[in-house]
Amino acid sequence: MKRLKILLIIVLIILLIIGISVFIIYREPKVPVICYHNVVKKEEKEKFPDSELWAISVENFEEEMKYLHDNNYKTLTMEEFYKWKKGEIEVPFKSVLITFDDGLLSNYKYAFPILKKYNINASVFVIGKCIETSDKNADDWDGNIITYMSKDILSKCEKDYPNIKFYSHSYNLHNKDNINKPYDELLKDCEDFDKNIKKTDILAYPYGDYSDNMKKALKHKKYKMAFTFHDNKKATRQDDDYVINRINVSTDKPLYKFALRFLLPY
Numbered sequence: 001m002k003r004l005k006i007l008l009i010i011v012l013i014i015l016l017i018i019g020i021s022v023f024i025i026y027r028e029p030k031v032p033v034i035c036y037h038n039v040v041k042k043e044e045k046e047k048f049p050d051s052e053l054w055a056i057s058v059e060n061f062e063e064e065m066k067y068l069h070d071n072n073y074k075t076l077t078m079e080e081f082y083k084w085k086k087g088e089i090e091v092p093f094k095s096v097l098i099t100f101d102d103g104l105l106s107n108y109k110y111a112f113p114i115l116k117k118y119n120i121n122a123s124v125f126v127i128g129k130c131i132e133t134s135d136k137n138a139d140d141w142d143g144n145i146i147t148y149m150s151k152d153i154l155s156k157c158e159k160d161y162p163n164i165k166f167y168s169h170s171y172n173l174h175n176k177d178n179i180n181k182p183y184d185e186l187l188k189d190c191e192d193f194d195k196n197i198k199k200t201d202i203l204a205y206p207y208g209d210y211s212d213n214m215k216k217a218l219k220h221k222k223y224k225m226a227f228t229f230h231d232n233k234k235a236t237r238q239d240d241d242y243v244i245n246r247i248n249v250s251t252d253k254p255l256y257k258f259a260l261r262f263l264l265p266y
Helices: 002-027 049-054 058-070 078-085 105-117 128-133 151-160 183-196 212-220 255-263
Strands: 033-036 038-040 055-057 095-102 122-126 164-168 202-204 225-227
Touching: 038 058, 038 105, 049 055, 055 058, 058 105, 058 255, 078 095, 095 105, 105 122, 105 151, 122 128, 122 202, 128 151, 128 183, 151 164, 164 202, 183 212, 212 225
Parallel strands: 033 095, 038 055, 095 122, 122 164, 202 225
Antiparallel strands: none
């Protein structure tokens, strides 16, 4: 009997330690900000092996969106996320901010109808120069996954997909090391995006890379937030407003791994 009592005490102590640890780990509010790039058919993706890490199949993407819908995740708008980050509102534990980078035509062809089907909000960071020079129409998809939406398509989305909003992925900095250009050139890039694409105050850094000069330019232009994804961690209110974490989910994976990522504490 004495040994049983000792064993019971040990078990209770272990459970208490586990409970305290879980409380400490999950005490700080966090929101996963997930990042996609291309959403294409499997046979289309196979033709572009260099883009393997940045392309998810349509089937896999829909499976993930259905999971979020069926499990009652709140898909935040960018405005809701900003208010949460500034402590102005609380959001459910099961919340997520869905983002896309680049402004690829495959998003319009495949991803946007799926988002609309499941009533899911999303934010798209477009490369301004690529959007401006694209001459594609809504029905011009030919399987080339390195193809961008046009300004006409962006305008069409405002009517057809009110659940999707567009922000900056820079105007013309989407090449390695461009983020290290002088301050005046980075400031001009922000101004070019406003002038040629649309006014915005949210940006995702090209390749997730940022510099002090780029942060300075964004602050000067009164940007509210800027996103990276180097750490692949959930976003917290303590994140620098100009270095907000995202999680790259741009390639095929088993659904259980996608689901598990939302439950992990980091």
